[in-house]
Amino acid sequence: MSTTTTDTPAPQQPASPPPSTPTDASQLNTYYTWSTFFNILLSRSTPTETASYFAARDLANEASDCARCTQTVTSLFKTSPIVRFLRDETRALSGGRHSEIGPAQIHCRRCTTRQSGGFDMDYGILLCANHLQSRAQTEDTLAHELVHAYDHLRFDVQRTDLRHQACTEIRASTLSGECRFTREFFGRRQWKVTQQLQECVRRRATLSLMHRPECKDEAHASRIVNEVWESCFRDTRPFDEIYR
Incomplete structure (x- = not known):
């Protein structure tokens, strides 16, 4: 899968949350406190505590993040010139050999790595909802992955x-x-x-x-x-x- 990375090399992280990360809503409040947040801002927390805090935050916001991402994707396919253009170009190259890349092939998910998205010809496009903070960032990431889709169809x-x-x-x-x-x-x-x-x-x-x-x-x-x-x-x- 082709991935869109952040500017900082992604640390090797397990697919599942680290052992210290809370896994149910009753435990999230321990991490969701102003003191934890300010300790991170003031560099008083350890790397493990910081990772646990953000993992807990992403877990708590997973449903709302994914819903927001999905809504933004639907809107972009209707209104974004670059997304619409790349969709049409990939559609023309596909020639019925692959499913058309549209909102149904865009999967908004919570990611545990430092990537923003990824592409696979068989799976579609992954958007990391917990790492996309704005419509503009979502548009750029989606356009990036659509270029990958075009390249896979055009250049094998x-x-x-x-x-x-x-x-x-x-x-x-x-x-x-x-x-x-x-x-x-x-x-x-x-x-x-x-x-x-x-x-x-x-x-x-x-x-x-x-x-x-x-x-x-x-x-x-x-x-x-x-x-x-x-x-x-x-x-x-x-x-x-x-x-x-």
Whole structure:
């Protein structure tokens, strides 16, 4: 599955909550306190306590987060130009060989890793509802995964080929809008003016590649990204140019 990662390398986390994480509503109040929250802000909590707090918060808000995400996805397929365009382009390539990618193939779930979403041709698109804080972020993430869907249909991307994966990650970060200047400058506090887009795309593609089992380490990921950079960064299909 192709994944959209955050700018900080994701720690290795178990699929299930850590042992200290509460698993029922009666225990959540222990973590859901102002004191815990402020201890995190003041760096007084341990990494385990911080992880437990956020895991508990995500668990408590799972239903509302997923409902909000699903509602946003439905709206985006009706009103977002980039989402509608990519849906139409993937539909044209599918030719009946695969189910059309629409709201029914978008799965909003609570994620325990630091990713925002993922794509699999057989499963569809995963959106990590607990990590998507706004409509704009959801739109960028959905557009990113739709670029992956387009690439898999157009170029027959191989899951275990790191060059293929690097190329589709470069294209998805470039074309989705997640690396546009305002997102980097105000959202991620990346304050460089020159080569901002290129640095963002390289960073995110490298991080995503690092979490694939075929990748040895960061140096390996960076080398693969550099090898395919020129052709993949300049390839804006299905757009005539970088959309935003």
